[in-house]
Amino acid sequence: MSAAIKIRGVTVRRREAEVLADVSLEVAAGEVLSVLGHSGSGKTTLLRVIAGLTRPDRGSVRVGDRMVSLDGAIAVPPEDRGVAVVFQDLALWPHLTVNGNLAFGLEARGVGREEREARIAAMLGMVGLSGRAGRHPAELSGGERQRVAIARALVLRPAAVLLDEPLANLDLGLKRELLALFRELLGEEGATAVHVTHDPGDAAALGGRVAVLERGRLVHVGSLEELRTRKDLALARELNRDRSV
Amino acid sequence: MGRALVPRRLEQPLLLGAAGALLTMVALVPLLALAGEAFAANLAGVARTLGAARTWELFGSSLALAASVTVLALLVGLPLGLLLGRADVSGRNTALWLHAFPLFLPPFLLALGWFHVFGRTGVLGNAGTAAALFSPIGAAIVLALALAPVVTLLVAVALQAVDPSLEEAALIAGGPWRTATRILLPLSRPAVALGALVVFSLVFSELGVPMFLRVGVYPAMVFARLGGVDYAPGEAVALSLPLVAVSTVLLLAERRAAGRRSFAALGLRTREVPALALGRWRGAATGAAWALAVLPLAPVAALAWRAGTGFRELPRWLGASPVNSLVSTLAAATFTLLVAVPVGHAAARGLRGGAGLDALAVLAFLTPASVLGAGLIGAWNRPATEAVYASLAVVAVALAARYAAIGLRTAAVVFAQSPPHLEEAAAVSGAGFLRRLGRILIPIHARGLGAAWLLTALFCLRDLEAAVLIYPAGSEPLTVRIFTLEANGPPAVVAALACSQVALSAGVLALGALALLRRRA
Numbered sequence: 001m002s003a004a005i006k007i008r009g010v011t012v013r014r015r016e017a018e019v020l021a022d023v024s025l026e027v028a029a030g031e032v033l034s035v036l037g038h039s040g041s042g043k044t045t046l047l048r049v050i051a052g053l054t055r056p057d058r059g060s061v062r063v064g065d066r067m068v069s070l071d072g073a074i075a076v077p078p079e080d081r082g083v084a085v086v087f088q089d090l091a092l093w094p095h096l097t098v099n100g101n102l103a104f105g106l107e108a109r110g111v112g113r114e115e116r117e118a119r120i121a122a123m124l125g126m127v128g129l130s131g132r133a134g135r136h137p138a139e140l141s142g143g144e145r146q147r148v149a150i151a152r153a154l155v156l157r158p159a160a161v162l163l164d165e166p167l168a169n170l171d172l173g174l175k176r177e178l179l180a181l182f183r184e185l186l187g188e189e190g191a192t193a194v195h196v197t198h199d200p201g202d203a204a205a206l207g208g209r210v211a212v213l214e215r216g217r218l219v220h221v222g223s224l225e226e227l228r229t230r231k232d233l234a235l236a237r238e239l240n241r242d243r244s245v
Numbered sequence: 246m247g248r249a250l251v252p253r254r255l256e257q258p259l260l261l262g263a264a265g266a267l268l269t270m271v272a273l274v275p276l277l278a279l280a281g282e283a284f285a286a287n288l289a290g291v292a293r294t295l296g297a298a299r300t301w302e303l304f305g306s307s308l309a310l311a312a313s314v315t316v317l318a319l320l321v322g323l324p325l326g327l328l329l330g331r332a333d334v335s336g337r338n339t340a341l342w343l344h345a346f347p348l349f350l351p352p353f354l355l356a357l358g359w360f361h362v363f364g365r366t367g368v369l370g371n372a373g374t375a376a377a378l379f380s381p382i383g384a385a386i387v388l389a390l391a392l393a394p395v396v397t398l399l400v401a402v403a404l405q406a407v408d409p410s411l412e413e414a415a416l417i418a419g420g421p422w423r424t425a426t427r428i429l430l431p432l433s434r435p436a437v438a439l440g441a442l443v444v445f446s447l448v449f450s451e452l453g454v455p456m457f458l459r460v461g462v463y464p465a466m467v468f469a470r471l472g473g474v475d476y477a478p479g480e481a482v483a484l485s486l487p488l489v490a491v492s493t494v495l496l497l498a499e500r501r502a503a504g505r506r507s508f509a510a511l512g513l514r515t516r517e518v519p520a521l522a523l524g525r526w527r528g529a530a531t532g533a534a535w536a537l538a539v540l541p542l543a544p545v546a547a548l549a550w551r552a553g554t555g556f557r558e559l560p561r562w563l564g565a566s567p568v569n570s571l572v573s574t575l576a577a578a579t580f581t582l583l584v585a586v587p588v589g590h591a592a593a594r595g596l597r598g599g600a601g602l603d604a605l606a607v608l609a610f611l612t613p614a615s616v617l618g619a620g621l622i623g624a625w626n627r628p629a630t631e632a633v634y635a636s637l638a639v640v641a642v643a644l645a646a647r648y649a650a651i652g653l654r655t656a657a658v659v660f661a662q663s664p665p666h667l668e669e670a671a672a673v674s675g676a677g678f679l680r681r682l683g684r685i686l687i688p689i690h691a692r693g694l695g696a697a698w699l700l701t702a703l704f705c706l707r708d709l710e711a712a713v714l715i716y717p718a719g720s721e722p723l724t725v726r727i728f729t730l731e732a733n734g735p736p737a738v739v740a741a742l743a744c745s746q747v748a749l750s751a752g753v754l755a756l757g758a759l760a761l762l763r764r765r766a
Contacts, residue, residue, distance in 0.1 A: 053669050077254045078672040085673045091666035095688045104684060105674030156674060 003062070004029040004160055004192040005050060010059035010069075012045055012216075019045045021216040022059070027160070032186055032193045034203035036227075036235055037213035043196040044088075046213065047162045050194065051085050052078035064159050079108070084153035086166045090145055092137040098124070098148050099133040105156045123155040126185060143174050147181070154185055160192040167202060179205040200224065200239045212236075253677030257587075257596070260678065264587040265602050267580070271646040272609035275620025276489070282482045282623050291483040300466070304487055307463040310385060310455070311448040317389030318444045321537060322396025323437065327425055328534040330401030333520040335531045341401060344538035347545065348394040349703040349750045351724045353453025354743045355391045356384075357731060358544020360457075361551040361740065368547060384460045388448055390541045395447075396440035403436035404429050421521040442499050442611070449491065450613040453709045453728055463488070464710070467615040471622065471714050482623075485616040492612040499607055548743045555737030559745060562730070562738050563723070567749055570706060570722040573637055574753075577644035578702035581652035584645075585697055589656025590686065594665065603653060610650035617646055618714030637720040640712050644705040652701035659693030660686070692761050699757035706750055723749065 005027040012020040020042045027033045037043045048054035050061060052074050061069040063083060068076040084105070092101055099120060106116045124130050127147040137145055146166060153161050163182075167175050183206055186193050195206055203210050204224055212220040212227065212235055220227055220236075230236040294300065328334050329341045347355055361367050363374040377383050407429060415424040430437075455462040467488070470481035523530050588606070591599025609617060621643050625634040633639050667689065671681045687694065709724040716725055727742045734742075 051669075051673050053672070078669070079253055079675050079677055081673070082675075083673060085670065087666045087670060089664060089666055091664065091670040093667060093671070093685055093689065104671065104676065108671075108675035108677075108680055152670075152674070162673075 002029055003027065004031070004064060005194065006060075006062040007046075007050070008060045008062075010046075010049055010056045010061065012042070012049060012054060013057050018216050020049070020056070020213075023213075023216075023218045024059075025211055025218060025221065027192055027194060029192055030190050032183075032195060032206050032208035034195045034197060034206055034208060034210045035213060036197060036200060036203055036210050038198060038235070040215075041213040042216040043198075043213055044164055045216075047085070047164050047194060047196050050160070051083055051162055052076065052081050053085075082159040083162055084156050084158035084160075085162045085164065086149045086153050088165045088168055090137075090149040090166065092145060092148055092152070094137055097134050097136055098129060098140070101137070101148060101152050102155050105152065109156065119155055123151045126188070127151045127181065142170065143178065146170070146174075146178050150178075150182060150185065154189055154191065157189070158191070160194060161186070163193060163195040165197050167197075168199075175202075176205070182206060200227075200235070200242070257591075257678035258598075260587045260682075261591050261596070261598050261602075264584045265598060268584050268588065268602055268605060268649060271580075271642050272605055272649060275617055275624045275646060276609070276612065277620075278623035279482060279485060279489070279616065279620035282479075291479075291486075294480045294483040295486070300463075300484065303461050303463045303466055306381070306461055307449060308491075310381060310388070310460070310462060311445045313385045314388045314392065314448045315441050315445045317385060318393040318396050319437070319441060321389065321393035322440060323400060323430070325393070325534060325537050326397045326400025326433075327404065327430065328530055329397065329538065330404040331425070331429060331521050332523050332530065333527060334523070334534045335527075337520075337534070340535050340538040341397070343542060345394045345398055346751070346754070347391055347541040348398070349707055349754060350391075350545070350747060351453060351707045351709050351727075352388055352391040352451060353457050353709060353728060353731070354548070354724075354746055355541065355544045356387045356454045356457050357727075357739070357743055358546075358548045359383075359387050361547040362543060368550070379458050379460075381460050384455055384458045387458070388451065388454055391454075392444045392447060394541070395443050396437065399436040399440040399443075400433050403433040407432050421523070425521060439499070442495060446492070446495055446611045446613075449488075450615070450710050452615065452713065457731060464613050464615040467613075467619065468714065471615070471619060481615075481619050485613075485619050488613045488616045492608060492616070495611040496604065496608045499611065500604065545747055548740045548747070551737060552741035552744050553737055555735065555739070555741030556744070558735075558738050559741050562726075562734075562742060563745060564726070565719070566721055566723040566726040567745065569637055569640070569716075569720050570724070570749060571753075573640040573644055573712070573722060574702050574705040576638070576641035577648065577705045578652065578698050580641070580645045581649050581701045582656070582694065582698045584649060585652040585656040585701075586682070586687070586694065589653050589697075590660045590682075592653070593657040593660035594668075603650075603657065606650040606653045609646050610648065614647060614708075614710030615714065617711060618643065621646065621715050635717050637717070640716050640720065640722060643711040643715050644708055647708065647711040648701050648704045651704050652697045655697035655700055656694060659690045659697060662693070663689060695757070695761050699754070699761070702753060702757070703750060706753060 003026045007023060007025045010020055010023045011018060023046060035043050035046060045054055049056050049069065052068060055072065055074050056069055057072055060067060060071065063081050066076060068081050093104070096104065102120045102123065103116055106119065124133055127150065129144060129147055129151065132140065132144060137148065140148065149166060167178055179202060197203060209222060210224050210227055211218060212233060214233070219233055220230055227236050228240055325344065329337045329344070334340065359378060362369055363378045364370045365372060365375040411428065412424060415428040450464055452464050452468055456465050467481050467484045470477045470484065588599060588602045592603040621639070625639055625642065633642065667685060668681055671685045676684070707724065709728055712722050713725050713728060716722065723746050727739060727746060730739050730742065
C-alpha cells in the first residue's frame with residue numbers, strides 16, 4: 001500500500017527545547033494510525049506539522065505525492081494540503097448553521113451547489129443529524145457537536161483526517177458510541193486518519209497501528225499488542241495495568 | 246473553478262502590505278516629512294530655538310502637568326475600576342457608563358463647564374475658586390477628571406477578563422479583600438500601565454485646556470508658531486524635536502509595559518462570576534463610587550445651565566461645523582477599520598509585520614498632535630496633494646493618523662479573544678485568507694469590530710488638537726469652532742455650542758451602542 005503521509009526527520013523547537021525530535025513516520029492510504037503519548041509528548045504538534053499549522057524546524061512532510069513541508073519551510077499552506085482536522089475543542093464556527101459549517105470547505109474547494117448539497121445531506125444522514133442542518137452549534141448537544149465536527153472533516157473527502165483528541169472530556173458512554181461511529185465512518189469512506197490521544201482505550205476502539213511519543217521522540221510504532229511487550233515504556237506499563245483495554 | 250487573481254498563500258501578506266502602505270501614508274510620512282524639514286532647516290536657528298530658557302521651562306511644565314494628571318487619574322481610576330468592574334456596588338454598570346461618557350468629550354469643553362461652576366461668575370464661583378481654576382493645579386484636576394475614565398475603563402475591563410477560576414480559587418483561600426488587592430489588581434497591571442501611558446500622552450498633547458486656563462505648555466508654543474500670532478514654521482519644526490524624543494520614549498515604555506500582553510489582558514470573560522461582596526462597606530463604597538463616577542458630568546450640567554437663551558442662536562453659529570465633524574469622523578473611522586482588520590489580526594496572531602505596524606500606529610498616537618500636525622502640513626501642503634490639503638479630507642487624514650492605534654488595538658484585542666482553532670479549521674478546509682476573513686473572522690467578530698469603529702469615531706469626534714492645526718478655511722469641525730469662539734464669543738452661545746458637541750457625541754455613542762446591542766440580540 002502506498003504512503004498517504006510520509007514524515008522524515010521532523011524536528012520542532014520551541015525556546016531551545018525540542019517539542020518533536022527527529023520523528024519519522026509513514027501512514028498508509030486508508031490506514032487509521034493512533035498517536036499515543038502523555039501531555040506534552042508532542043502529539044498535537046505532530047498533527048499540526050502534518051496539517052501545515054506548525055512549521056517544522058527540520059525534516060520533511062509529504063502528503064500523497066506532494067512535498068508539503070521541507071526543512072523549516074511550509075511548501076504547501078494548510079488550505080492547499082487536502083487534509084482535514086477535527087480539533088480538540090471542535091472549533092465549530094458559531095455563526096454558521098450545521099449546513100453552513102459543512103458547506104464552507106466545499107465552497108472553498110469549488111464544489112458546485114448540487115454536489116455540495118448532495119454530499120452534505122448524505123454525510124448528515126451518516127452521522128444521524130439529518131434533521132439538524134439548520135441548527136447553530138449552540139443549539140446542539142455535546143454529542144451532536146462532535147458528530148458535526150467529524151462530518152465537517154469527512155464531507156471534504158480529504159487525503160487524510162487528523163483527529164486531535166476530539167473525544168477528550170466526554171463521558172464513557174458517549175465516547176464509546178462516537179468511537180464506534182468514527183470507526184464506521186472512516187471505514188466507509190476509506191479515509192486515512194491520524195488520531196491523537198492519551199488514552200490507549202481510544203486507540204484500541206479505533207483499531208490499527210499505534211505510534212508512541214515520549215518527550216518528542218517516537219519510541220514505538222506497531223500494534224497495540226506489540227506495545228504491551230515494551231516494558232521499557234511508561235505507557236506500556238500503564239497499558240498492562242489497565243485490564244479494560 | 247476560475248483561476249484566482251492572487252495566489253492564496255499571498256492573500257494575507259498582500260492585504261497586510263496594502264494596509265501597511267495606507268498606515269504609512271497617513272502616520273509615518275508626516276513624521277518623515279518633519280524629520281526632512283528639520284535636517285533642511287538652518288542648524289543655527291534650530292540651536293537658538295532649542296537653546297532658549299523659555300523652551301525648556303515650558304517643556305518641564307508640560308512634563309510635570311502630564312505626570313501629575315497621570316498620578317491623579319490613577320488615584321481615581323484604579324479604585325473606581327475595581328469597584329465598578331468587580332465589586333457589588335449598586336448600579337455599577339450605569340455608573341460605569343455615566344463615568345465613561347466625558348471621555349468622549351473634548352477636555353477643553355469640560356474646562357469650560359468647570360469655568361461656569363468655579364469661575365468668578367460661576368454657580369459656585371468667587372475670586373478664590375477662579376484663581377485656583379486658572380492655575381496649573383486647576384488644569385491638572387480638570388484634566389485628571391476628564392481622563393480618569395481611561396484608567397477606570399481599562400481596569401474594569403481587564404478585571405472582568407480575569408479567568409474566573411483564578412478569582413474563585415483566591416476567594417476560597419483568602420477572601421474578597423485579599424483577592425482584590427493581591428490577585429485582581431496585580432493581574433490588571435498591563436491595563437494600568439496602558440492606561441497611564443494613554444493619559445500621559447493625551448495630556449502631553451493637550452492644547453485646549455491649558456490654553457483656556459492660561460497655563461503655559463509646550464504644545465501651545467508649537468501651535469503658536471504654526472497657526473497663531475508667532476507664525477514661524479521653521480521654529481515649530483525645531484520645537485517638535487524634543488516632543489518626538491518623548492513620544493519615542495513613551496513607545497518604548499508601552500512596548501515594555503503592555504506590548505502584546507495587552508491583547509490578552511483586555512478580554513471578555515466567558516462566564517459570570519458573582520461580584521466581590523463588600524459586606525458592611527457596601528453602602529459607603531456605593532456612595533463614594535457613584536460620587537466619583539458622576540463628578541466629571543458636573544461641568545456638562547453647568548454648560549446646559551449656562552447655555553439658556555444661547556440655544557436660540559445656535560443655527561446661525563453652528564454653520565457647517567457639525568457636518569464637517571461627522572463627515573471627517575466617519576471617513577477617518579472607516580479608513581481606520583479597513584487598516585485595523587488586517588493589521589490587528591496580524592498583531593494578535595503574531596504574524597510577520599503585525600508588531601511593526603502596530604508600533605507605528607501607537608507611535609503616531611503617542612506623538613503630540615502638534616508634531617503630527619506640523620508633519621502633516623509638511624507632507625500634504627504640496628501642489629500635487631492640493632486637492633486633499635485644501636479640503637476636509639486632510640482633517641480625516643489627520644484624525645486617522647492620530648487615532649488609528651485606537652481602532653487597531655481594539656481590533657487586535659477582539660481577534661485575540663477567539664481561539665486560533667476557528668481560523669485554522671477554516672484554513673484546513675481549503676479557505677484562503679480572504680475567504681477566512683470574509684466568512685469566518687469578520688462575521689464572528691462583527692460586534693467587536695463595530696466597537697473598534699465606534700471607539701475610533703468617538704475619539705475623532707472629540708478631537709481638537711489634530712484638526713486645529715490643519716483644517717482648511719470653512720471646513721472646521723465643531724470642536725475647532727467652539728475653541729476659536731471660546732475666548733471672545735457670547736458665553737451663552739459658546740455654552741450652547743458646547744452642548745451641541747455633547748449631543749453629537751452622545752448621539753453617535755447611542756446609535757452605535759444600539760446597533761451593537763441589536764446585533765447581539
